[in-house]
Amino acid sequence: MVRRRKHWGWGYEDQQPDHAALEASAATICERLGLPAREPREPVGLEQLALPLPRIEPPRQLAAFSSAGSYERAAHALGKSYVDVVRGFSGDFAHPPDFVCFPRAEFELEQAIEWCSSQRVAAIPFGGGTSVVGGVTPELPSGYNGAVSIDMGAFDRVLEVDPVSRSALIGAGATGPSLEAQLASHGLTLRHYPQSFEFSTLGGWIATRAGGHFATLWTHIEDMLESVRALTPAGAWESRRLPGSGAGVSPDRMLAGSEGVLGVITRAWMRVQPRPRQRSSVGVRFADFAHGAQCVRAISQSGLHPSNLRLLDAGEAALTGAGDGSHALLALAFEGVDHPVSEAMGRAREICREHGGVAGERDGASDSGGDAGQGAGAGGVGSWRSAFLGAPYLRDVLVAIGVMAETFETAITWERFDALHERVIAAAHAALGPEAAHARVQCRFTHVYPDGPAPYFTVIAPARRGSEIEQWLTVKAAVSDAIVAAGGTITHHHAVGRDHRPWYDQQRPELFAAALGALKATTDPAGVMNPGVLIDPLA
């Protein structure tokens, strides 16, 4: 039997801990978070769900690769944000797709898109379903006759590898582990490790401008994009494979970040590389986050290009077992494929010392490259890395035991960072109300640029059981307001989706939204592609 993913949370069905295990976890976790002990609850089972009846049925031409089963509908109804998991856990599936298509080839995808267009049925591209912004939730504006999720899972092949130019043509439905395994047989890697790596897909990464492995230099997936192909209701859109170009506006940059509103990405030529052969990493302590941030700014402007430059504040470091709560921690690493990285690391450590940083006793250095999921990190970095990749699993447990855990991420130029940081922390605490006393509001940098960091905030607090969604909405709105008012972007790498719309609409140039709408009307004249995401459908 095929191993099935949970219909409501992260990972596979067989990975959900039983009640006894949850009780044990609950005690440990609450102690660690400093929360009063909380009784774990059970997720609502698939068989207990009362999904809304389908409004439409798969037509004859789509029947062979469509399913209207409860599991498929539920499993495609929500993304993986905190509020999605809360909803799924409690059996609240208000907007499942009416059915799910699993096209096995482009002509089937074309048929699905065509049918949706002709019937005014919303077509929701679905990769790994790991959106944390409502990007795959078929919550529709009015005027649609139904919704179909288009699951791209079958487009999971590495189709071509060009070792000379270090590029590979990869199907949009390939997940992180799948494409890495296929590239590994050529000695190559895409080296893109978002937190959702296990389930998210190349097409989803491109559509959402996902942030990946590298903390500096090439931070977003589109930085590694050589060409891309999409199917839209108006036909195919495929760019020429080029290492660089100045021929007008970049067509690739119009698809990158289009979040499914223009069409469905089917495959892309990606820049790949050999697995790193040199690696050096170290954890550096700073008295506090502000001092660490000064140091990170200096490194980001030095021209050193570390692969990792993630600064954790004291709370973040402590919670992930990478510190005792008395200091901030910088996870600093260099990787190479050609030459030793020791000199670069040496200079970076010097900059750390100049800024009062104290390096861990032992360097993590190796001749064979570590992966995001492996590699003995040094000075607490290894602990943080394991926690990073395990976080989505942990969150399912948190939801079960009644703990809210939400994250907010942005980017801001350096000279406005301190003010933004202060404002966001204050806004989160204020919005948490009575729960603020037991809450943690933490910050780290996920990516860093010469002109500014990408700060990432984590809010953990006792959930208000029974009104988790209202509680979440209050915090989400307050923090998002603070981010946008302080000059940040509503998202650095989580995308806009449906949840970020109110703030995205304040942020982007008004005329740009009109332009994007006109562009969409060209590729999607019936307005059926992921309606409600990024822009309002045409009236």
Next chain:
Amino acid sequence: MVRRRKHWGWGYEDQQPDHAALEASAATICERLGLPAREPREPVGLEQLALPLPRIEPPRQLAAFSSAGSYERAAHALGKSYVDVVRGFSGDFAHPPDFVCFPRAEFELEQAIEWCSSQRVAAIPFGGGTSVVGGVTPELPSGYNGAVSIDMGAFDRVLEVDPVSRSALIGAGATGPSLEAQLASHGLTLRHYPQSFEFSTLGGWIATRAGGHFATLWTHIEDMLESVRALTPAGAWESRRLPGSGAGVSPDRMLAGSEGVLGVITRAWMRVQPRPRQRSSVGVRFADFAHGAQCVRAISQSGLHPSNLRLLDAGEAALTGAGDGSHALLALAFEGVDHPVSEAMGRAREICREHGGVAGERDGASDSGGDAGQGAGAGGVGSWRSAFLGAPYLRDVLVAIGVMAETFETAITWERFDALHERVIAAAHAALGPEAAHARVQCRFTHVYPDGPAPYFTVIAPARRGSEIEQWLTVKAAVSDAIVAAGGTITHHHAVGRDHRPWYDQQRPELFAAALGALKATTDPAGVMNPGVLIDPLA
């Protein structure tokens, strides 16, 4: 009296050599090029021009900052391609603007755009006028009542500097020397040196995705773009200042490369940096271009990120005094602002040796950074650099003495480079016909990526006097056909303009053109912005 630029060629009026000087140059140049001696001719003087009569006059509200004088009309009628200089030299100004606007502030620019929109008069944004693709030539499709060039020269200020985030807000009309001088007083530099540096402007660079100083890593101006503001007929378009973002499709990437068809860029926040403090450069000889290319590929995939990695073939090296014609030459350089570049240079030289390269005897290394125009290069690199910046001046002389000099540039993935190179050289020779016997067809790499180079071809041949334009058209078409058929882009950093349209139209996704057209209809409903560039005006 204000020093005036030539109305027909490169540089200032007082820089045009007199007949005696031209005769002396002609002998030297023809000998060097191996051409039969040719008699220099004189450019047609401004007073001898018979410009077409203006179809329209500046209206009252634009009169204070407009001119319909012959000099202004002629000086804004053409760009600076070979064929533009031929036309200008021989007094062939078929499509001058009817008048030229020189807005001094955004409200005047707004008035100009508004008037053009209301009168169906083409509005041609004009920065330095250095387009080599007809990007500023008011050669209009049918249906327009006239053309106005909008000269952005007054928007030449560095308006704000943020030393913490290393960013600067710069007016779109600032030329290279002007913005560098203003930034220098803050110890900063944009470090963008296209060949047109002396006259081209920031706005022009962004509108055309210009290629600059760095041969690897950040090659195009948009890589240094933090946010941008444009005025369009439908209003202002201004993005938020951010170091990075994943919020939907990038609005900045829609303006970058828009070549004036959406609106007029007025200013931008640019990522700047301190002047380099460490610099090391060397010239490395290779037996031939193919061996050099192998080496450049290895360096480009090494993670070393040299600032210069320009490979010249034997002919290119010889012609610029950087070689004797027996070998290819690699101009290799590293720059730093924080730490020595000697280790990186050491490893790069090692890679060169592994590929049979022989380094020049003396390294060019210094503690204070050199500029594109300064710096004693090593192993012939200095000679090449002077020739690079002097080339546009030289070309005026070549036109006067009847020598055709045209360049073609592209980008291609490594595995298809050899075939493209062969095909382009063959196509150029075939198209030159009888002149091929005296012609030189040369190649260099201007920029290099891990997945491929940006090859740049130079064609020099005796001009067919009296039919220079037909001769040029034949060669241009043959080489462009070859580039596009071999899988390259019609331009890596010269833009599309009007001249590259036939090949650009083959290259870009058809659906993308429709999408761009719809986008344009939003910002420019009357279709007056630079009509004929990039896309066809709406019918």
